[in-house]
Amino acid sequence: MEKAELIEKINEVLIEEFEVEADVITPEADIKSTLELDSLSLVDMVALIESEFKVKIKGSEIAQLKTFGLLYDYIWDNIEK
Amino acid sequence: MKRVVITGMGIYSCLGNGLDAVRDSLYNGVSGIVFDQVRKDMGFRSALTAKLEVPELKGVLSRNQRVYMPEQAKYAYVATAEALKNAGIDQDYLDSHEVGLMYGNDSSAEPVYKSIQTMLDKKDTTLVGSGAIFQSMNSTVTMSLSCIFRLKGMNLTVSGACASGSHAIGLGAMLIRNGLQEMVVCGGAQEVNPYAVGSFDGISAFSTRESDPTKASRPFDRDRDGLVPGGGAATVIIESYESAVKRGAPILAEILSYGFSSNGDHISVPNVDGPSRSLQMAIKLAGININEIGYINAHATSTPVGDRNEAKAIYNVFGDACPEVTSTKAMTGHEMWMAGASEVIYSMLMMKNGFIAPNINFENPDEDSAKLNIPAKRIEKKFDTFLSNSFGFGGTNSTLIVRNL
Numbered sequence: 001m002e003k004a005e006l007i008e009k010i011n012e013v014l015i016e017e018f019e020v021e022a023d024v025i026t027p028e029a030d031i032k033s034t035l036e037l038d039s040l041s042l043v044d045m046v047a048l049i050e051s052e053f054k055v056k057i058k059g060s061e062i063a064q065l066k067t068f069g070l071l072y073d074y075i076w077d078n079i080e081k
Numbered sequence: 082m083k084r085v086v087i088t089g090m091g092i093y094s095c096l097g098n099g100l101d102a103v104r105d106s107l108y109n110g111v112s113g114i115v116f117d118q119v120r121k122d123m124g125f126r127s128a129l130t131a132k133l134e135v136p137e138l139k140g141v142l143s144r145n146q147r148v149y150m151p152e153q154a155k156y157a158y159v160a161t162a163e164a165l166k167n168a169g170i171d172q173d174y175l176d177s178h179e180v181g182l183m184y185g186n187d188s189s190a191e192p193v194y195k196s197i198q199t200m201l202d203k204k205d206t207t208l209v210g211s212g213a214i215f216q217s218m219n220s221t222v223t224m225s226l227s228c229i230f231r232l233k234g235m236n237l238t239v240s241g242a243c244a245s246g247s248h249a250i251g252l253g254a255m256l257i258r259n260g261l262q263e264m265v266v267c268g269g270a271q272e273v274n275p276y277a278v279g280s281f282d283g284i285s286a287f288s289t290r291e292s293d294p295t296k297a298s299r300p301f302d303r304d305r306d307g308l309v310p311g312g313g314a315a316t317v318i319i320e321s322y323e324s325a326v327k328r329g330a331p332i333l334a335e336i337l338s339y340g341f342s343s344n345g346d347h348i349s350v351p352n353v354d355g356p357s358r359s360l361q362m363a364i365k366l367a368g369i370n371i372n373e374i375g376y377i378n379a380h381a382t383s384t385p386v387g388d389r390n391e392a393k394a395i396y397n398v399f400g401d402a403c404p405e406v407t408s409t410k411a412m413t414g415h416e417m418w419m420a421g422a423s424e425v426i427y428s429m430l431m432m433k434n435g436f437i438a439p440n441i442n443f444e445n446p447d448e449d450s451a452k453l454n455i456p457a458k459r460i461e462k463k464f465d466t467f468l469s470n471s472f473g474f475g476g477t478n479s480t481l482i483v484r485n486l
Contacts, residue, residue: 019144040211041145047208056205 089168131311181234185245242473247421251339271312311414344476375464
């Protein structure tokens with residue numbers, strides 16, 4: 001899988017789950033404010049990434065993943081290729 | 082003591098979505114019972130159930146509101162939105178007053194089953210998701226309703242088995258009567274899925290008349306063989322008479338009294354004494370003559386012992402002066418945690434529209450039901466006061482008396 005393809009897939013599942021418009025997701029955008037995540041729905045995003053991409057985001061790392069760009073990189077680095 | 086009035090109603094049941102549809106189903110004696118192959122494939126003794134669709138709330142509520150709602154909370158949302166609208170209450174009113182919430186619910190099996198299944202399969206609790214804990218608790222309905230409607234008064238779930246919805250209304254009325262709340266959103270909700278009732282099926286409580294689903298629930302009939310599970314949600318808005326007048330609200334009826342009792346006896350087999358005391362307490366507190374009661378909405382679920390003992394209790398209290406008695410469960414099945422609230426609404430719809438819905442499938446009485454006046458056909462009758470019974474496992478009993486205004 002190419003990274004662009006992965007990014008497209010990540011955006012697709014996030015848009016579907018968190019019911020946002022496609023154009024609000026950009027690499028620089030803040031994940032929590034864009035997806036309107038609180039502490040609970042943040043758990044759902046972690047679970048979604050884990051179930052869709054088999055990538056487990058550790059609790060200590062989630063706080064660092066502030067933007068979609070950082071999330072893409074994290075998943076790309078950890079996904080089974 | 083303050084007077085307590087009903088100013089709004091909303092319902093989502095197998096008889097229809099909303100008051101108008103439900104009124105028409107009651108008037109025409111329509112059954113909401115079907116055969117469910119899924120249950121049969123799961124090994125149920127009886128695959129009979131009430132049928133209703135889970136409302137689609139995408140576009141109505143946000144994802145972060147819906148994720149905490151199991152099906153019964155969705156039913157309750159729809160019923161409550163209708164009741165608030167019916168009562169002329171908007172969000173500005175709710176934001177600026179301490180409105181209470183007292184809702185009956187006594188299970189949330191499907192989310193419990195699904196989250197435990199995920200834990201067992203995945204060995205990772207994160208994958209259960211954030212909604213599971215809130216969906217799994219008995220208080221799931223009041224959790225969601227209080228947050229969605231931003232309610233600021235009493236916030237409590239009533240778990241009183243199959244009398245939950247009735248107790249919720251009675252307890253809400255007590256809060257208002259004692260001046261502790263001016264308005265309370267009351268009701269009852271019941272999930273409709275196989276996981277919720279499989280264990281109930283397992284104790285042979287359900288009718289096995291699968292060949293003829295609409296004939297299966299037959300309260301008071303000699304040939305009844307068990308109940309049929311149902312569900313949905315029903316909401317009534319109750320408030321002090323002063324509050325209703327001040328708001329210029331449509332005052333529909335007055336809750337005259339709430340009687341209650343406990344059998345102190347068997348966990349599932351009802352007796353005669355407990356329900357009789359609940360009836361007597363309600364009549365005494367209402368301060369009325371029994372002749373003033375024009376209709377009794379019985380708890381009768383279509384079980385052999387339950388219906389017989391309720392018939393005895395009603396006859397004990399009313400004797401030959403008994404008005405028409407019916408059980409709307411003949412059409413709806415047993416709506417359990419919801420039933421006490423929905424049956425107040427069914428009775429209200431009859432009272433407001435001048436009819437008594439037929440106790441469908443009542444073809445032959447038994448020794449005890451023969452002493453009561455149970456119409457199998459619809460009756461056109463104006464009445465101004467009704468009594469509604471609700472009884473539950475553990476011997477919990479609730480009786481409400483309501484008068485037209």
